[in-house]
Amino acid sequence: MSRSQATSCHSLVVRLPGAVEAGELARRLRTAAGRARAELAGLPLWEERVDLPAGHPRAAARARREAERPLRAAGPPLRAVLLRYADDAADLVLVARHELAVDGAALTFAESEPEASATPVAPATPVALEWGLGEPAAAGAVAELPLPDGLPGDATLLVGAAALVLARYGTGAPVDEAQDVSAYLAGRPAYEGGVLDLGGIGVLVEEARAGQWRVAQLAPALPGLLHLTVGADGTAAGVLRHRPSELAPVVASRFADHVAHVARQLAADPGRALETVELLTPAEAEHVLALGVTPPAGSAASAVRTIDGLFADVVRERPDAVALTAGETSLRYAELDALAERTAAGLRALGVAPGSMVGVALERDADLVISLLGVLKAGCAYVPMDLRYPEDRLRYTVGNAGAGVVIGTGGGLPADLDGVRVVTPAELRALGDAAPAAPRAEDGAAPAYVIYTSGSTGRPKGVVIPHRNVAALVEATRGDLRLGPDDVWTLFHSSAFDFSVWEIWGCLLTGGRLVVVDHWTTRDPELFHAQLVRERVTVLSQTPSAFAQLVETDRPSPADALAVRLVVFGGEPLDVRMLAPWFARHSPTACRLVNMFGITETTVHVTAHTVTPADVLATGRKVGPALPGWSLSVRDPRGRLLPVGVPGEIWVGGAGVADRYLGQPELTARRFVEDPYGGGRIYRSGDRGRLRPDGALDHLGRLDSQVKVRGHRIELDEIRNVLLGHPDVTGAATVLNHETPGDAATARIDAYVALRGTAAPADVLAHARGVLPGYMVPASVTAVPAIPLTINGKVDTAALPAPGAAAAPAGAGAATDGADPDGADPLTDQVLKLWSHALGAEVGLQDNFFELGGNSLLVIRVLREMRDQGLPKVTTQDFYRNSTAGRFVELVRDARG
Known part of the structure; x- marks a missing residue:
């Protein structure tokens, strides 16, 4: 029977003690039922003998089976069955549709009144219990x-x-x-x-x-x-x-x-x-807490180790093994160690004391890794900065960190860093040549690095991570992921993104070879894929957005072209459906895909879940159990433990919890708290999740205004506060949209502003570009008379208009600007149509791809469509350098000519 039939029925079982005369019972039933419904005047009474006493469990089970058997769709609205037992007792089982009420005491029937009906009104839309964990x-x-x-x-x-x-x-x-x-x-x-x-x-x-x-x-x-x-x-x-x-x-x-x-x-x-x-009862609370704890792997010695101390162990074991490949540069472990020692000596020669914060603002190359390691060897903490960030953000980071020295080449850094010395890696090593060695004792509690993440105040916040956290991360993953000296890793991500911590130290502390991927190669999946093949990379770390592009690039190549045996996902939620084409070509036993949930404040990774083809079919949100040494639980807004299945805020404890937010004691006290259940110091993540019965975590997004865009953690309130910093903005709102629902490549941040005076949205956008890194700059700024609010005083996003094209410069949308008005230039038309399709807007020759909401993933999409349409190949680097439509058309024309 269908579920709808069962949903429409209820049943009643009446125990009839002593001998029962079936004929008389049938007569009473027909009379009573006929009063309610004329069609039931001939109701049959079905009778069955059960050769068991009424009190026997199997007799009770038989009565239950009968009571749970729904009526046939085309049959009468009532069924009566008499079950006779061996001890002369009997059960009368009545199954009826809900419109027929049954009184078992008097054996009467009546049409049910709506307000007294035992049938709830079916909801207009299917009910889905987020906490139900249905099968x-x-x-x-x-x-x-x-x-x-x-x-x-x-x-x-x-x-x-x-x-x-x-x-x-x-x-x-x-x-x-x-x-x-x-x-x-x-x-x-x-x-x-x-x-x-x-x-x-x-x-x-x-x-x-x-x-x-x-x-x-x-x-x-x-x-x-x-x-x-x-x-x-x-x-x-x-x-x-x-x-x-x-x-x-x-x-x-x-x-x-x-x-x-x-x-x-x-x-x-x-x-x-x-x-x-x-x-929860105390016993259940103890059980749920235990579910979220994974005991540490290995010994407790990692708590006192430093990154540079562990690296020294590898140098002693493998001095002549290749540690680093960056372009034409190849360094053995002993060579990398020596260069880093010279860097550390150079810092000491400059008077940089142990415990200081040292800025590092370098491109992804060998000098970057040498410098990071050198800072650690000097007993300092490195503060990585991306040179593509706006000068205002770089200036703030240096000042907030209190860095007196920045290792950089000068290019891209603000010129007015008062009291800060900018020194090149080569200069630093030259200073170190004459400086004496200064061995130091390992202190696992000392800060290793400070990474700045988006903050709701309009300024990023620095997260201080001690050495022991990184040591614990490597120890927690080494065995399960089989990390070792035969592995070749990539350094794909910006050093200002904590995924790089995993890539660099996960490789170098397990004796692998680190392949540094330059900026432009990370923007071009074809170049990157070729590098993976050429270098025989075995361990690859990717945001899902970046890997989606790599999956497309990999399709035309032989299935065995790649040597990758392990892919680690992080940085943003993984939509497992995107992995279907990968699994169609690559066996999960040959290449393991691991989805890892993590937060900067808990040292890169917290959980790990091996993704299988079955996960693709289930389309779940599972990120796995806690790593060894980490703990997780799900709490309500008051910090009370929630049971299995129930969504709430993810709290993370254990070996990965950061030391503090730099210079923000109040924020530190709010987010890093003592666990009321006795779990020690614990971090309130602001992420939403639910715990499964096996201890695995489902990640369900954010509780606040924080979003993930192409791996970057972004506080929408930070963008909003920057917009409010413009003198003519009286109100602002920011929202995350997708041109195509569910397509991460089309994720975009749209802004709305209420303006006064003569300011235009383009002026506000220019202001934002001067403060925010590129990945945080809104794709559009739309002027509205006032920011609409709900009755609770929150932004009413449903009342905001569709995003406008305010991000475009003057002249945007003039699709034939500079071209033959009769459309006599097919190449121009073809390119403009490609751009318009990708950006979801009309594009003119004066329009800039990125000012209209373009991003790195859409660049790849356009280049792929160009190839499919037979247009000449254009590198991503040339795309970025010719991002105005008119210049891009001429670039393509020259390439074709």
Whole structure:
């Protein structure tokens, strides 16, 4: 039978003690049923002999099977079956459609009144319990489990308990937990019968009747139905009937226990503050906490080790092995060590004391890795900066970090860094030639680096990470990922992005070879793919957005062209569906794909999940259990532990927790807290997730205005505050949009501003470009009379207009500017159409690709479409240098000529 048939039926089982005369019973049934429905005047009574006593478990199971068997779609609205047992007792099983009410005591039937019906109104849209962890393979099945006996027999209290549990779960109506129990129950509407939908779970409370039991819905109309019966002794019992495809049995069991646990607490102390009512018992809390903890791998020695100390161990073991390849440069471990020692000596010669912050602003090359290692050998912490960031951001980073020395070439750095010495790597090493060696004791608690992440105040915040965290990360992953000296890694990411920490030290501390990928190669999937093949790279770290481009590039090449055995995803959520073409060409046993959730404040990675083709079919959000030495849990806004399945804020503890935010003690105190459950120092991530029964985590996005765009963590409020910094902006809002829903390549940030005076959106955009790095600059700035607000005072994003083309410079949209007005130049038309299609806007020859919302992924898309259309190949570097449509057309024309 279909689920819809089962949903439309309920059943009643009436115990008939002693001998039963079937003919008389059938006559009574036909008479009573015929009064309700004329068509039932000839109702048959089916009879079956069960050769077991009524009290036997198999006899009870037989009665349940009959009670749960739905009616046929074309059949009558009532079925009556008499089960006779060996001890002369009998059960009358009545199954009826919901429009027919059944009174078991008097064996009467009547048309159900809508307000008294036990059938909830089906929701307009399917209910999906985010906390249910349903099992799709169980579609069509129905399960039932009992609640503990002896519950309080007050209907209002029972419904209130269920409502409070569902509010804590996040699907029920919010509850003011500042009130006490009695005020909460008094404020709830009186329960008047029928099924209440409290947020995906129905609740039905009825009086118990001796010798009867019923199934209120053979298949719940909602994912679950909590059916409670109040007995004459003032206590209640109940069952939770649920659909396992939407509410997994283990989660359903916990939910039932939570309702019982909360109901008992409400009944025990009416004066108790609602916020102190516990959802979990102490035993369950201990179990859930243990689920999120993975014991450390190896010994505890990593807690006192430094990155440079561990590197020295590798140098002693493999002095002549190649450590680093960067273009034409190749350095052995001993050579890299010696150059870094000279760098450290040069810092000492400049008077840089251990514990100082040293800026590093270099392109991705050998000097970058040498300098980072040299800073650590000097006992200092490196502060990496991306030279493509605006001067204002670089200036702020240097000043906020208190860096007196910046290792750089001068190019790209602000010229007015007062009191800061900029020294090239070569100059630093030359200074170190004459400086004496200065060995130092290892201190794992000393800061190793400070990476700046987006901050809601309009300025980035520096995260201070000690050496021991990186040592613990390498130790936690070495065994499971089989990291070792046979591996070849890439340094693909900016040193200002903490993914680079994993790439550099994950490789060099396990004896591998690090291949440095220059900036322009990272922007060109074809060049990058060729480098992977040429260097026989085995370990690859990628954001999903970047890997999606690599998957496309890999398709035409032989399946065995790549030597990659491990791909680590990080930086942004992974949509596993994008991996289908990869798995079609590459066996998961030959190349392991690992999705790792992580945060800068918890040292790059927190969890690991090996992605399989089955995950692609399930399209889940799983990121795996905690790494060895890390812990995670899911909490509500008050810091209370949430049960398995229930979404909340991810809290991370253990070996990866950062030291602090640099110079921000108040923010540090808010985000790095002592765990009220005794887990030590723990970080409140602001990320949303849920824990699974096996301890794996599902990552569900952000709780605040932070978003991920192509691997970059961005606080939308930081962009908003920068916009408000323009003197003519009176209000601002920022939103994340996608030109194509679900397509990461089309992710864009659109801004809205309320202006005064003569300022134009283009002026605001120019202001933003002077402060924000390129990946944070809005794709559009649209002027509105005022920023619309909801009744709660928040930005009403639904009321904002479609993004305008305010980001474009004057003359934007003049599609024939500079071209033959009759369209006599096919190349111009072809290129402009390609750009317009990629950007979702009309493009003119004066328009700049990036000012219209273009990004690195859309560049790749345009170049690929050009190739498919037979146009000449253009490098990504040339695209960036000729990003105005008119110049780009001429570039293509010259290449074709």
